[in-house]
Amino acid sequence: MKFQGENLDWFWKSWYFDIGYPDLGIIMPDSKTIVVENIGRLPLPFVTIINYEDGTNNTMEYNMKIWKIRKPNWLFQSPPRRRSEI
Numbered sequence: 001m002k003f004q005g006e007n008l009d010w011f012w013k014s015w016y017f018d019i020g021y022p023d024l025g026i027i028m029p030d031s032k033t034i035v036v037e038n039i040g041r042l043p044l045p046f047v048t049i050i051n052y053e054d055g056t057n058n059t060m061e062y063n064m065k066i067w068k069i070r071k072p073n074w075l076f077q078s079p080p081r082r083r084s085e086i
Contacts, residue, residue, distance in 0.1 A: 010068050014042050027073075034076045036062075043067035048076065 014020060023040035036046060043064040050058045066074060 011043055011064065014067075032077060035073050036076070037073040038067055041072075 020041035025037040027035040048060045
């Protein structure tokens with residue numbers, strides 16, 4: 001099925017024909033790396049907000065297309081400032 005010229009079969013297949021559930025996980029292997037893991041295998045949008053000790057933050061929004069290539073997780077590197085909480 002196409003919407004505005006884009007093939008959305010990857011989306012419909014995941015939500016209606018595959019077995020899955022909406023569940024994302026966050027893994028932090030070190031203080032500068034964030035891994036968002038698609039545990040339930042459904043394409044979901046997500047937002048990351050990193051708050052820094054100096055009072056600034058970094059907000060990033062990701063839409064469902066990030067899961068289009070069926071990669072099970074995404075790795076993000078934090079900018080070189082000290083992170084206080086996520």
